[in-house]
Amino acid sequence: MSLENEILLPARDYNLAATLDSGQVFRWRAVGGFWHGVVGKQVVRLTQTAAGIHAETAAPVEHWDWLRQFLQTEIDFPAVLKMFPDDEPMRQAVAACRGLRLLRQDPWECLASFILSSTKQIVQIRQIVARLCEQFGEPLPLRSAGLRPGSLEIGVGITPGQRPALQYAFPTPQQIAAASEAELRACKMGFRAPSLLAAARQIADGSFDLESIRQLDYAAARAELMKLRGVGGKIADCVLLFAYGFDGAFPVDGWVERALQELYFPRRRASDKRLRKFAATHFGPHAGYAQQYLFHYMRTRNLTATASRRTRL
DNA sequence: AGCCAGGCTTGGT
DNA sequence: ACCAAGCATGGC
Numbered sequence: 202m203s204l205e206n207e208i209l210l211p212a213r214d215y216n217l218a219a220t221l222d223s224g225q226v227f228r229w230r231a232v233g234g235f236w237h238g239v240v241g242k243q244v245v246r247l248t249q250t251a252a253g254i255h256a257e258t259a260a261p262v263e264h265w266d267w268l269r270q271f272l273q274t275e276i277d278f279p280a281v282l283k284m285f286p287d288d289e290p291m292r293q294a295v296a297a298c299r300g301l302r303l304l305r306q307d308p309w310e311c312l313a314s315f316i317l318s319s320t321k322q323i324v325q326i327r328q329i330v331a332r333l334c335e336q337f338g339e340p341l342p343l344r345s346a347g348l349r350p351g352s353l354e355i356g357v358g359i360t361p362g363q364r365p366a367l368q369y370a371f372p373t374p375q376q377i378a379a380a381s382e383a384e385l386r387a388c389k390m391g392f393r394a395p396s397l398l399a400a401a402r403q404i405a406d407g408s409f410d411l412e413s414i415r416q417l418d419y420a421a422a423r424a425e426l427m428k429l430r431g432v433g434g435k436i437a438d439c440v441l442l443f444a445y446g447f448d449g450a451f452p453v454d455g456w457v458e459r460a461l462q463e464l465y466f467p468r469r470r471a472s473d474k475r476l477r478k479f480a481a482t483h484f485g486p487h488a489g490y491a492q493q494y495l496f497h498y499m500r501t502r503n504l505t506a507t508a509s510r511r512t513r514l
Numbered sequence: 515a516g517c518c519a520g521g522c523t524t525g526g527t
Numbered sequence: 528a529c530c531a532a533g534c535a536t537g538g539c
Contacts, residue, residue: 224520318519318520319520319521320519320520320521321520322519322520323519323520325519326520393521393522396522430522430523431522431523432521433521433523436520439520454519454521455520457520496520500520
């Protein structure tokens with residue numbers, strides 16, 4: 202197969218913008234109608250068309266399996282929606298964001314990102330991850346050397362007349378493990394630094410195996426991830442859902458807790474444990490997708506509320 | 515200025 | 528089993 206640096210991936214019911222901006226990934230940025238990001242060592246530029254998702258890479262590639270995998274364009278998405286519970290909150294949440302999808306991330310990048318996520322706003326997680334990648338990640342070429350010379354320059358933060366910022370691969374466990382805690386703290390991750398460093402060292406020296414997680418069932422995989430410092434139930438569920446494809450994983454953070462409380466238990470206050478138990482049975486085999494819809498629904502509802510509040514002032 | 519953020523760990527009942 | 532403090536930093 203010949204080398205290519207662009208492709209159209211057919212996709213229906215796919216809201217690319219909402220998906221890349223929904224708090225599952227932290228390195229994608231919208232630049233003039235395009236979404237710029239990095240998948241593995243590929244610098245990628247995506248845009249949504251009527252037919253699907255058009256992708257361009259800075260470096261030519263032999264195939265596109267890695268991108269189909271990341272974007273999950275080939276799943277039976279209508280079947281996922283069909284399995285959602287038929288109740289008013291879910292109808293509202295789905296209507297609020299048609300085509301919101303789950304991506305399939307690299308486990309290490311996902312784990313590291315969510316170790317850094319605790320008690321942080323999404324904008325801040327993005328900043329920390331960006332610093333981490335700039336400090337410790339491998340710099341990646343922004344333009345194709347061969348194909349269509351000069352036609353494409355992919356980079357985050359391009360403004361007219363300005364060179365695009367360099368892009369970086371997400372740092373490997375080895376690269377993080379070689380850092381000091383002070384160097385990590387310089388990325389503004391605060392008390393999360395020792396947790397990230399410990400995870401990186403365990404993975405780098407082989408005492409913790411991210412690949413073997415795939416062989417386990419959900420409960421065992423969750424327990425295994427929770428052995429890592431700084432990884433509790435919520436972060437474990439995020440990694441299981443976003444990186445390993447455990448569709449039953451149901452991360453409960455503040456937003457989702459509020460969603461469950463307000464939408465399903467409006468009268469009485471339900472304990473965190475009660476909410477988790479309810480979620481485990483109520484949302485079916487694709488509970489993780491349902492969770493993402495509830496999360497996005499609550500978050501955007503709040504954002505528009507604050508925006509309108511601001512304009513009124 | 516002060517509250518709170520895609521939480522977890524530890525130490526108290 | 529449940530509750531609270533403490534953690535580091537910055538957006539709003």
